[in-house]
Amino acid sequence: MTVAAKTKRNIFLVWLLLVPAGLWFTYQTYPPHISGKWLDIAAFLILTSVVAFMPMVINNTPIFLIQWVSLATFLSFGIFVEMIFAQAAVIVLLLRLRLQKEQLFRLPLNLIMFFLVSLVSGVVYYALGGQTGPTIINNLHSLALAAVYAVVNYFLNQVIISFYLYFIYKSKESYFGKDFIVETVTTFMTLPLGFVLYMFYNFQGLLALFIVAVPFASLSIIFKLYYSSQKINEYLQKAAEIGHQMAERLEVDGVIDLFMQKLSEMLPVDYAYIFDVISDDELQLVRRIQCGTGITTESAKIKKNQGISGFVWDKKKGYLYHSKKDWKPFTKGYLPSDAESVLAVPIVRNKKVIGVLMLASKQKRAYERSQLMIVDILCSYFAVAIDNAKHYEITKTQSERCALTKLYNYRYFEKLLTEEFDKLFQFQRKVLSLIILDIDHFKEVNDTYGHQSGNEILCELAARLSNLVGSRGTVARYGGEEFVVLLPEADKKEAYHLAEMIRQSIANWPFTLQQSLELTQQQVKITASIGVATAPEDAEDPLALVRHADRALYVGAKRAGRNRVAEYSSC
Known part of the structure; x- marks a missing residue:
């Protein structure tokens, strides 16, 4: 108040x-x-x-x-x-x-x-x-x-x-x-x-x-x-509830956001910092909260046993400071000048410190010894939740991404295409376009320069596609040397224009091979044939859209001489 x-x-x-x-x-x-x-x-x-x-x-x-x-x-x-x-x-x-x-x-x-x-x-x-x-x-x-x-x-x-x-x-x-x-x-x-x-x-x-x-x-x-005992019991109950809520989060950012939000609600927190252990002797600031608002900050790095966080990391135990005069000689300068009370706790997983949490308040004596114990318990829950979220994200990425190009794979593309058609049927989308791209004579590239060089071309092509498409759509590897681009709210004219830009970027700029059979760096020129189809103009279901774009690719582009873009036509 x-x-x-x-x-x-x-x-x-x-x-x-x-x-x-x-x-x-x-x-x-x-x-x-x-x-x-x-x-x-x-x-x-x-x-x-x-x-x-x-x-x-x-x-x-x-x-x-x-x-x-x-x-x-x-x-x-x-x-x-x-x-x-x-x-x-x-x-x-x-x-x-x-x-x-x-x-x-x-x-x-x-x-x-x-x-x-x-x-x-x-x-x-x-x-x-x-x-x-x-x-x-x-x-x-x-x-x-x-x-x-x-x-x-x-x-x-x-x-x-x-x-x-x-x-x-x-x-x-x-x-x-x-x-x-x-x-x-x-x-x-x-x-x-x-x-x-x-x-x-x-x-x-x-x-x-x-x-x-x-x-x-x-x-x-x-x-x-x-x-005091009643208050500690209430804190323990809240800590257990927060632990369960963090366990339900499957993304690392979601776990961190929930953790910081609940801490700010439970304790008088004006400033909060999370440091991540990035090497045997270095911490990196990965998240900073000021007065309840997340702030994008430079990736400040702290050496072991330097500053409050480095000291906590080195000693592997939490520390509580009641006023600025207690911690001022040890800080590395990232704490604001109006901070007074500081509570710092190591984040431990499997008996190993993986990070440091530091909370600060503008009030003197804002934190009690019992709260240090509660935050220590919460950090244990947090470490487990972060570990689980990281494993989930890795597993999810492996199931959704192509291991070679890092683009989305066929399974993810099929799921996304179905979701986009659902939005189309529910009038949340007006139009949906699909681009299918196939590298011309890719077998000759593999036979001439080796399969490793072919993989290099696939990776570089994936990077070019991602840069050209950006946030306008989703790029995926469809299989072999085929790629797809799904473009929500892009009509056939816009999709064709983007497909032509993609074709030119492939044909006009050679690809660099680092590991060819000749053991020297080489420049290779390739081309690609591209097909374009749009729903609901060309298709009324996901399979039809893929089939018609594929038809445009092989009939309109490949048979017509390759290195060109073709639109689907029902005629």
Whole structure:
């Protein structure tokens, strides 16, 4: 949630106009009676600071359980002292949370809230007849007034928080969610501690602070451990789900995209980098993500044990840096200047590092040790998914491509032709043209120069066809010395024009043989005959289109003298 710069300035202005004057007004109206109690006040201030320094973080939201100490402080020393302590508690809490520069407005914002809560609940208490230092044992009236103070304090706090969320943070989420329920329950569970602390303090003095504070500290630690374990369980469940989703992806790019997307959703990621091991001592940057957007970058290379990624590769273990000063001496310069927290993990497959993942955030202390463990697990899933995707792509290529020319093979061409005719029948295509090409007298080339030289010609011809056709269509090796070009949305005139360009590029530029029978480099001139047919003008099904283009090739081009282009004609 972002807050406009003008709103932030107004918050600082409101604090400047309201809080200092309000504290002075409170001191004049309800002056504290603290003569001779300076040691007690110091002890309460220390307790307040300790409690503020130990918030429970639930769903990334700190739960601030300071109300019970505030209640005991208010009853013991009055509204002014409680107000000062509340202000101090806010400062301690926000220092503990390590606010970034753009979040500094939260300090005056929370100081305003706690000032208003302290002022209104204290004034209500005094207006109902309450006094500082009341006897609440066997005095139901005083106990009821103290309870009213606590309830007003809590609910006014929630009202102001909801106001902040809706009107300052512009949040659309429901306020009465899980966090609200947990905070309400824990607050009213700990409020009795405030009454106990106050009563013990009246009887035992400062010893009461230790008697009550130790159980609270234990409770805070228990809650923290519980929610930390719950958070880790949630991360593990998400990691398992992401692992299954990556396993379903069959392309390497698809696996990488899903991996980076899920990491960005699960963790505060402003920058992400994936390095691939390309040799025994060198990494190469293969993917960079900045603020959720993939960026085409230069192929930066990192030596082993250089920079953060090289260091992680060398040590074969993950590392976590909480701020720029921790990693700045080791970086190779590819991290942006506003990055703070860094999490780097090796990508390991079969006990061998095959890459390095590095995540960075603009916030300090954005990542926790448990998240390092989760990312390490995800990298294991990622390594397996990448390996499977690479094997699938290799197998797919081998099944679809000609091993010699690297063009698509007959099987792939047949499948594509059927798909294109389906689009034609569904009116997703208006026209579909096919070019079939056959090298003239290719047997003589093999007999004269050898089959290896014939293979060289086939490979060079495949390259010329691919360059000429480009993205306009699909080139495939049909078999032997025959090639086909499938041209979606190209009419017969356009197909004929392209076929003529192909014919001329073959006839006018010799082919270079590196491994001929003469053992010297030679230039060989060849020609090709080409047939063209178009659907639905010439054919109503895939087999008919191939048959008619083939007929144009042999009847219209080969029989007419070769080295020419012929269109199919039904006449």
